[in-house]
Amino acid sequence: MSDLRLVVFDVDGTLIDSEHNIVTAMTEAWSRMELGVPDPSDVRRIIGLSLVEACSVLLPWAPHNLHRAVAEAYKDAFRALRLLPDTVEPLFPGVREALDELDSAGWLLGLATGKSRRGVQAMLDAHGLEGRFVTIQTADDNPSKPHPSMLYRAASDCGVEPPNLVMVGDTAYDMLMAGAAESVALGVSWGYHTMEELRAAGAEMVIDSFDNLCDIAATLTGTRR
Incomplete structure (x- = not known):
């Protein structure tokens, strides 16, 4: 069995605070399609799903062609929003430090996100994170979460056994x-679903900050060195 270890991060709500921009863009999309105004709390809840899947949850009565x-x-x-000079999607506190610590300890790093590859690249460029992740799984190449395809492919890319993969998400x-x-x-507590929802969905632990993430990941995988 390989002793390689991999931490895979979700993006929206885990690494970056993108809620405002996502709600704004979805509201504009509904306006263009003459669908009224979506409830921001409903939009918040679908963050993390691939885009067409998210639209199907928001508009369960609509045909698939309307979702698309x-x-x-x-x-x-x-x-269009991304081109505005005041558009920001800040990193959450401790992200850079956690990535540095994991990297120094020999962990491989990856992303698994409902974003498109273009969206991920924009995020990497904006925050100077290009080259930090050895595997990047997006909605362009995989079924929507919670299908396990993204993690299967991430593990395969890196030669990591699934029990040595830690998925960090909100x-x-x-x-x-x-x-x-x-x-x-x-799970992380600062994102878009509650701690109770994360635990009910199988979170082995829910953290309140990225402090000591390296030690926590090692403990949960039983690979402390």
């Missing part, structure tokens, strides 16, 4: 995905 049309309108709105979708992949589910 809303998704395209959202993409257009988000691209939603039940992340925790369910980790469970389906037989990997470690580690």
Whole structure:
């Protein structure tokens, strides 16, 4: 069995605070499609799903072609939003330090996100994180969370056994995905689903900060060195 270890991070709500921009873009998409105004709390709850899947949850009565049309309108709105000089999606506290500590301890790092590859690249460029992640799994190449495809592919990319993979995320979708992949589910409390929802979805632990993430990951995988 390989002794390589991998921490895979969700992006929205885990590494970056993107709620405002996502709600703004979805509101604009609904306006363009003459659908009224979405409830921001409903939009918050679908963050983490792939875009068409998210639209199907928000609009369960609508046909699939409308879900796809809303998704395209959202993409257009988000691209326009990203061009504005005051558009920001800040990193949550402790992200850089946690990545540095994990890297120094020999952990491989990855991403698994409902974002498109273009969206991930924009995030990496904005925060100077290019080259930090050895595997990047996006909605372009995988089924939506909580399907385990993203984690299966991440583990395969890195030659890591699933029990040595820690999925760090803020939603039940992340925790369910980790469970389906037989990997470690580690929740964060500052994102878009509650701590109770994370635990109910299988989180082995829910953390309040990135402090000591390296030690926590090692303990949960039983690979402390």
